[in-house]
Structures are given as C-alpha cells and as structure tokens.
Amino acid sequence: MMKASRLIGLIRPYIPRFILAILLMAVVGACEALFALLIKPVFDRVLDVHQSIAPILLFKLPFHGPAIYLQDFIPPGIHSPWAMVAFAIVAVTFIKGVSVYFATYSVNYIGQSVVRDLRNMLYTKIIAQSMSFFSQNPTGRLMSTVTNDIERIQDAVSHVTANFLKQSFTLLGLLVVIFYLDWHLALASLILVPFVVFPSANIGRYIRASSRKSQDKMAEIANILQETFSGIRVVKAFGMESFEARKFMAATRRLLKVNLRWVRAHALTSPLMELFGAIMIAGFLLYARNEIVHHAHTMGGFVAFLFALIKMYEPIKRLTSVNNAFQLAVGASERVFDLLDVNAELKEKPNAVALPPFHQEIIFDHVDFSYDDAPILQGVNLRIRKGEVVAIVGSSGAGKTTLANLIPRFFDVTRGRILFDGCDLRDATLSSLRAQIGIVTQETVLFNDTVFNNIAYGQQSVSPESVEEAARAALAHEFITELPEGYQTVIGERGQRLSGGQRQRIAIARALLKNSPILILDEATSSLDTESEALVQKALMNLMVGRTVLVIAHRLSTVRRADRIVVLDRGSISEIGTHEDLVTRGGIYQRLHDLQFVDVEP
Numbered sequence: 001m002m003k004a005s006r007l008i009g010l011i012r013p014y015i016p017r018f019i020l021a022i023l024l025m026a027v028v029g030a031c032e033a034l035f036a037l038l039i040k041p042v043f044d045r046v047l048d049v050h051q052s053i054a055p056i057l058l059f060k061l062p063f064h065g066p067a068i069y070l071q072d073f074i075p076p077g078i079h080s081p082w083a084m085v086a087f088a089i090v091a092v093t094f095i096k097g098v099s100v101y102f103a104t105y106s107v108n109y110i111g112q113s114v115v116r117d118l119r120n121m122l123y124t125k126i127i128a129q130s131m132s133f134f135s136q137n138p139t140g141r142l143m144s145t146v147t148n149d150i151e152r153i154q155d156a157v158s159h160v161t162a163n164f165l166k167q168s169f170t171l172l173g174l175l176v177v178i179f180y181l182d183w184h185l186a187l188a189s190l191i192l193v194p195f196v197v198f199p200s201a202n203i204g205r206y207i208r209a210s211s212r213k214s215q216d217k218m219a220e221i222a223n224i225l226q227e228t229f230s231g232i233r234v235v236k237a238f239g240m241e242s243f244e245a246r247k248f249m250a251a252t253r254r255l256l257k258v259n260l261r262w263v264r265a266h267a268l269t270s271p272l273m274e275l276f277g278a279i280m281i282a283g284f285l286l287y288a289r290n291e292i293v294h295h296a297h298t299m300g301g302f303v304a305f306l307f308a309l310i311k312m313y314e315p316i317k318r319l320t321s322v323n324n325a326f327q328l329a330v331g332a333s334e335r336v337f338d339l340l341d342v343n344a345e346l347k348e349k350p351n352a353v354a355l356p357p358f359h360q361e362i363i364f365d366h367v368d369f370s371y372d373d374a375p376i377l378q379g380v381n382l383r384i385r386k387g388e389v390v391a392i393v394g395s396s397g398a399g400k401t402t403l404a405n406l407i408p409r410f411f412d413v414t415r416g417r418i419l420f421d422g423c424d425l426r427d428a429t430l431s432s433l434r435a436q437i438g439i440v441t442q443e444t445v446l447f448n449d450t451v452f453n454n455i456a457y458g459q460q461s462v463s464p465e466s467v468e469e470a471a472r473a474a475l476a477h478e479f480i481t482e483l484p485e486g487y488q489t490v491i492g493e494r495g496q497r498l499s500g501g502q503r504q505r506i507a508i509a510r511a512l513l514k515n516s517p518i519l520i521l522d523e524a525t526s527s528l529d530t531e532s533e534a535l536v537q538k539a540l541m542n543l544m545v546g547r548t549v550l551v552i553a554h555r556l557s558t559v560r561r562a563d564r565i566v567v568l569d570r571g572s573i574s575e576i577g578t579h580e581d582l583v584t585r586g587g588i589y590q591r592l593h594d595l596q597f598v599d600v601e602p
C-alpha cells in the first residue's frame, strides 16, 4: 500500500493534465452512452415504414425533468429522421474519437514524464553511490531496474490508467443507458455479471500463471545455453555432449508442456465467453418477445438495450485485469524505491575539510579491510612519501587493487586509518581528495565520445593545445592524427576501433592532463602485447615524472625502478625494500622474481 501511494504521488506535478484527461474520458463515456441511445431511433424511426417527422426523443431526465430531443443538436438544414440519426452517429463517433485521442495523449504524457523523472532521480542517486554499493549491486541488476522495472511502472501510469479511466466511464455511461431503458431488465442482467466476470478472471489468472511458468522454463533453457556454450571446452574435454543434449531436451520438453497448457487455457476463453453471452441473449429474447407483443416496449428499445449490454462486456473484462497490471507495477516499483531509499554509506562529514595540495606523505596506519565478513587486508602499515615510486607486488587476489582503492576512498577502512598529510581521509571532502589522484587501470574506460573529450574528461575548460601536449607526452598524438577525424573522432562500438595499447595511451593522456600529484597505476600494461607494452611503458614513464606513484605491476621492468617494493601476501605486507634488498632475501619476492619476472629482463 505504501508503494502504491508513493507511485501515485509521482503524478502530483501533472495533476492539471490528469484532470483534463479525466474530463475527456468522461466525454468518451457519454459518447458511448449516446451511441447506444441512437440505436433506438434507428429501429423505431429510421427503419420503420410509417415515417413521421415528430421529434426524436433521445433521453428524458428523471423526476419530471425536461426531455432531450435529437433535433436540438442537429444543424437546421437536416430534416428527415434518417439523415438526423446518420448525422448524429457520425458526430458522436467523431467527438468520441477526438476525446480518446487527447485523453490518451495526456495520460501517456504523464506516464512518460513520470518515467523520465524516476529515471533521472534513480540515475542521479545511483551514480552518487560509493564503490561498495556497486560491488553489492551487480551492473546487470542496476541496469535492469533503470530500464525494465521503470518500463513496467510506465505501463501502469500510462497504459493502465488510460484504460482504467476509459473503461470506467464507458461502463458508467452504458449502465445509465440500460437502467434508463428498462431498469427491471437491467437489474436482472447485472445479476448475471458475476457469472461472466468470475470465470473470465479465473481463466485470466491461470493464463498469466502459465505464461510466467513459460518464462521460467525459457530462462532455464537460456541458462543451459549460456553455461554450455561458454564452457564448451569443458563439455568437450569431459565428453559430456550427449549428457548436455539430454539435459537440454528435457528442458525444451518442459517448456513445450507449459506452453501447451497456456494454449489450452487461452483457446478456451473466448468460446466459453461466447457461450455465456449466447445464454444471456437467449433468455433475453424470451423476455423481449413477450414484452413487445404486449406493447410495453418498442423493438428499438430492446435492440438498444441489448447493444448496450453486449458493449459492457469489454469494459468489465478490462477492468478486472487493471488491478493485475497495477500490482505488477507496484512490484516493480518496490525495487525502484528500494534503490531510491539507499543511503550513501560512504558519507562526507558535514564538517569535512578540503585537503590542501599534497606535500608530505600518505600513511596506512594499522589498516584492516573487508568487503563483507572475509578479511581482505590485515594490519597494513605503509608510508608513501611525496615523490616516491612505491611498487606493490603479490599473487593475484592478494589484495593489491583493494589496497590501492582505499587511497581515493572508494571504500572506507574497516579498522585503522589512512592519513593524507596527517588528515584522516574520512575527515576530508571527497572532491578535494580525488582531484589529487590520477588512476590508470588495466581495463581502460573510454566513453563513447570524441578522443578530445575522452582526454579532457572531467576538466572544465581545456585548450586544444594542452590536450595535444598531453597526447604527445602519452605517445598518442601520432596515432590520433591518423584517425579519420583526428581528435574529433568518436571512439565507440560504431566508431573507430582502437587497440588496447592505443586506448591505454589515451587513458594516460587523460591522467597527464589531470596532472594530479598522486598516481595509481594498477596493472596498466598487463593486458598488452610486448610491442604496445613498450610504448605504453614509455608513456607511463612520462606520466610518472615528478609524481608520487603507487604502481601495481607484474613486470620486473616497472618494479625494479621503484624506490620501494611492497610484497603483499594474502592481505598482509610480508616484505618491504628495494629490488636489491629483496631479490636476495629468499622471500616471496625472490621466488616471484625467479618464476615470473625472469623472461622480461630489461
């Protein structure tokens, strides 16, 4: 209920338009009623051989109210009853059409706008979250919420609301008509309504349940495909082809079964409904025959009644499914609102200070860190002085990236503290801290934008000269000028394809332009081939000049030039020293050196 009212609250800015939509839909309902009323004169006057030019009564207001005649609405040039009725039928349909059009547009305008508002709110919220938020919420799920779940909400606010309004007013109009024409008969007919609604609602529920099951089975199949195709080498190596094929066939058999069940239920609906309708009409005919014979009613009156009654089926059917679509939207909105309600765990203190330019040292003081419960870093003590190049080595999973991520405060330490020139990171503003740190990682992030904008990313106003200067220092200028549109070439899936080394040098140019005093290089060259690595290595050397650098590397050429080498082993520092110190110490570094670095001697 909370979610539902919150969902409705989103419409608040659009209330005037919403009222307009309601009024227009009321006009639609009135037109439906008028159309049914016009059936009466069609049979009694237009198709009657004894034509008379007496006024055609449309509606007599109750309690001795005035009668409303069709003549009152017809242009004076039209005199014969058939021309009047013909004109009225077209006019009513025209007015209904115009109203439906604008009402549908208004309601969908609201729906689309609400969706835009929600998306914007959600995106702004998500992008402000800490890194640990992103490690807890997989990218796929976030994307699905911002796209699919919101799409479902849009369905509720536009499609469902439009339908609900239109069908309610139509139903109301038709109800007025049947009660006006014969309230005894109207009451008798309404008693039959539950007999139509309940079976159709039940079948509807059954159909939805089986279509959901069908989706589950489909997902199962997709899962098998994904598993076996991506793990095809394992499947083949273990000779499991026929086992997997049998598993697949069992899954498709289950899907077939569920789908056929759906088809059976679906195919049953309309014959069943038609049968109910036929029974109703039959009973009605028996009654009507009697009444007409005794002149209690005209033929036109009965046909109009029957017409209105049959017309009521559609709104009744649709209204029963509206709630369902609304519930779906409420379910989807739950995930959206949950995300909107997430509080940033990594907060700036209200009295956070802006860090002055880096001038002394960064200190890890007895730092422990864990993502969830499992400890990743334990008792890390480390001092990085201004101007130093500190290398971190260790096996994969030792915690090197994690350690580096603590410096820009992507995560908060679990215990201990990190000091930036003596100031605890948690006491500083995030922007003043991150402005002083440049990062180049293994997976280069380039945006689908021009080369120029990718290099200038995050900078307010940059001159073309400074971008070019950064690109030259990053050894990227040459290949950039060879691109079809030089610096204005758009990088992206459809744009120019760049090699890993080229992308990396653009990332280095970006870091050079940012010109931050502290630099984190996280395996920046490890995914490159030897040739492009040499270029990137040179570019990195240009980048490192005059900066404080934390470099995570797996190649000796980078590591041995470091002022100090930190060996990380399962989250703890096991050795610190220069290359010369460590290479003969008989510890992990020496072993790594002998095993891993041996082939890349400079």
Ligand SMILES: Nc1ncnc2c1ncn2[C@@H]1O[C@H](COP(=O)(O)OP(=O)(O)O)[C@@H](O)[C@H]1O
Binding pocket: 135, 371, 372, 376, 394, 395, 396, 397, 398, 399, 400, 401, 402, 403
């Ligand atoms: N976002 C995360 N959530 C939970 N565990 C993580 C996350 N990132 C890394 N880890 C775990 O932390 C450990 C250290 O990872 P990492 O710092 O990336 O190691 P390295 O960079 O030395 O290879 C690994 O066991 C890894 O599985």
Ligand SMILES: [Mg+2]
Binding pocket: 400, 401, 402
């Ligand atoms: Mg790593």
